Amino acid sequence: MKKDINIKEVARKAGVSIATVSRVFNNSGTVKESTRKKIEAVIEETGYYPNVLARELAEKKTHLIGLIVHNMTGEGIPRTINGVNEVLEENQYNLLIACTNGNIESEMKHFEIFRSKRVEGILFATREFKEEHRDLIKKLPIPVVVLLQRTDQEQISYVAFDNYTFAKEATNKLISLGHKKIAFIGGPVTSVNANERQQGFMDALKENQLKVDNDLNRNGDFTIENGYCQMQEILSFNRDITAVIAVNDGMAIGAINCLQDHDIVVPEKVSVLGLDDTVLAKASRLKLSGVRYSYTDLGKKGAELILQQVESTEPFFEERLIPYTIYLRESVSSPTSE
Amino acid sequence: MKKDINIKEVARKAGVSIATVSRVFNNSGTVKESTRKKIEAVIEETGYYPNVLARELAEKKTHLIGLIVHNMTGEGIPRTINGVNEVLEENQYNLLIACTNGNIESEMKHFEIFRSKRVEGILFATREFKEEHRDLIKKLPIPVVVLLQRTDQEQISYVAFDNYTFAKEATNKLISLGHKKIAFIGGPVTSVNANERQQGFMDALKENQLKVDNDLNRNGDFTIENGYCQMQEILSFNRDITAVIAVNDGMAIGAINCLQDHDIVVPEKVSVLGLDDTVLAKASRLKLSGVRYSYTDLGKKGAELILQQVESTEPFFEERLIPYTIYLRESVSSPTSE
Numbered sequence: 001m002k003k004d005i006n007i008k009e010v011a012r013k014a015g016v017s018i019a020t021v022s023r024v025f026n027n028s029g030t031v032k033e034s035t036r037k038k039i040e041a042v043i044e045e046t047g048y049y050p051n052v053l054a055r056e057l058a059e060k061k062t063h064l065i066g067l068i069v070h071n072m073t074g075e076g077i078p079r080t081i082n083g084v085n086e087v088l089e090e091n092q093y094n095l096l097i098a099c100t101n102g103n104i105e106s107e108m109k110h111f112e113i114f115r116s117k118r119v120e121g122i123l124f125a126t127r128e129f130k131e132e133h134r135d136l137i138k139k140l141p142i143p144v145v146v147l148l149q150r151t152d153q154e155q156i157s158y159v160a161f162d163n164y165t166f167a168k169e170a171t172n173k174l175i176s177l178g179h180k181k182i183a184f185i186g187g188p189v190t191s192v193n194a195n196e197r198q199q200g201f202m203d204a205l206k207e208n209q210l211k212v213d214n215d216l217n218r219n220g221d222f223t224i225e226n227g228y229c230q231m232q233e234i235l236s237f238n239r240d241i242t243a244v245i246a247v248n249d250g251m252a253i254g255a256i257n258c259l260q261d262h263d264i265v266v267p268e269k270v271s272v273l274g275l276d277d278t279v280l281a282k283a284s285r286l287k288l289s290g291v292r293y294s295y296t297d298l299g300k301k302g303a304e305l306i307l308q309q310v311e312s313t314e315p316f317f318e319e320r321l322i323p324y325t326i327y328l329r330e331s332v333s334s335p336t337s338e
Numbered sequence: 339m340k341k342d343i344n345i346k347e348v349a350r351k352a353g354v355s356i357a358t359v360s361r362v363f364n365n366s367g368t369v370k371e372s373t374r375k376k377i378e379a380v381i382e383e384t385g386y387y388p389n390v391l392a393r394e395l396a397e398k399k400t401h402l403i404g405l406i407v408h409n410m411t412g413e414g415i416p417r418t419i420n421g422v423n424e425v426l427e428e429n430q431y432n433l434l435i436a437c438t439n440g441n442i443e444s445e446m447k448h449f450e451i452f453r454s455k456r457v458e459g460i461l462f463a464t465r466e467f468k469e470e471h472r473d474l475i476k477k478l479p480i481p482v483v484v485l486l487q488r489t490d491q492e493q494i495s496y497v498a499f500d501n502y503t504f505a506k507e508a509t510n511k512l513i514s515l516g517h518k519k520i521a522f523i524g525g526p527v528t529s530v531n532a533n534e535r536q537q538g539f540m541d542a543l544k545e546n547q548l549k550v551d552n553d554l555n556r557n558g559d560f561t562i563e564n565g566y567c568q569m570q571e572i573l574s575f576n577r578d579i580t581a582v583i584a585v586n587d588g589m590a591i592g593a594i595n596c597l598q599d600h601d602i603v604v605p606e607k608v609s610v611l612g613l614d615d616t617v618l619a620k621a622s623r624l625k626l627s628g629v630r631y632s633y634t635d636l637g638k639k640g641a642e643l644i645l646q647q648v649e650s651t652e653p654f655f656e657e658r659l660i661p662y663t664i665y666l667r668e669s670v671s672s673p674t675s676e
Binding site for chain 1: 345355356357359360361402409410411415416417419420423427432433434435436437439444447448451455562563588591595598617618620621622623
């Protein structure tokens, strides 16, 4: 491919020394404004640097924010990215995204890459926030905001959903409707958010003197198919449950499909609630009950927070939880039989 | 926030001139290997550059590929990204992603940003590939591969789905089953892929001497709700259609819901086919018929192609279409009444 022209040629064309060009490039030392202009003109003309970088040189800012995510599957992360993008654009910042599949080496590497590309701040979403993450982030000279996960007592800013609380509240709603035998289809044990929801469910039962039956408190993999299988397992243990909570819509729909295949009417015999509000909830004919929380808003709040930190001279920490609403639709009713 | 140390200090610590450091940085001119090592040591020690960049200096390569997408909504783009990531990782390349919402200024800007960040190649997905895109790409000194869209006669490489052909083939399948009155729910006129599918549908009708009725050939917005409304419109014009093709699963499910609300049995009275194979197809109890094509494979092929171009000394162009399979499930049958 065509070779880029190098700094030597830029210096020659501008009639200055390489050191001067590099001073302009690195914003180190002082350079006469006229000289800077001359060099930037060459930069423009030769396309040695694109305009963006020329602008950066003038402003001494890159106006770049990095976003590291652990995956792209599901609706959550893409919606979060849209929210982040929206706010950054309003503020004339640009976003670079990296997808790591959640392995820590890849995450470390991408923090490095973003640093080397001179981003001014980093938004970080990982499967499970670990000590290594904390230690790395504390060493970084640029601000980091963790998305979609609490970093409690880490003195690291985050924007997250209040998974524990809304799962507990949703469970209490079912209990207040009269449900006593409630099954739970959780996520993989590796999912922090799913675990928080499961904990909220279990604590709600305990606080209502209802026993947590491990056969009815399961861990699935978020898919419709697995929701179906988990429900089948639950039924094999106990057929007089009156409600099921699934940690996401996919498994809730799988559970409904399974119940219907066993001629168990939803919600008359068994109520179903998914701790989620995705497009899947709309796809199922039976209007699924669930919890509404906006990934887009989470992304926006995350972007606002990172920009505040980038612009603040003193580092500061802030924890933000995104509001939610629990809504009961066709798939939930009071138990008609015990 | 803590200020980075600048090139002057690096030069001082390494006991060399700024010009030498910048020569190493820019791979311009020659630098004694021992000197390069000394400078890289300082780089390591001071953290002036993260290791990544130090490695880049040694290798004279950034091992970075840029991906520009126009949105993150739906399953397609995220799956494509996963495919791209997989192949790049296998080849020790890293991916930086930018999301533009499809406006051309933002796209141009991100090409610039990626250039300034020294990516070695760019993968590009846009809503509609225009002349401005072609002109920009032809000026770039690095290779570009367009994803999810043909760039015909542009001499620009692409990896895309064969929308026109599979839509035509799917329509012919319905016709061969005996369907003569077939409605079509297309996408927004701004969607090139949706338009190609609509064209394939219309050409299939024409080639079978079936008339294209504009009332039954509509443009929706990809949502379940809109699929429902489009179907209602179609029924208001004509109740003796025997099949409906929707350009995506969401609108196909909306159409099924609408038909069922009008007590029109699927598929006995009306067959429904979505030119798609998303998680939504699994969510609907009635197994939806459709077309299977892998966004992940498309992403992989795109990554392979850009790496070949990055590594080739001569620019070259290649056009790749991703294979597909049409599958008929519960939602499609022969018409039982005409």
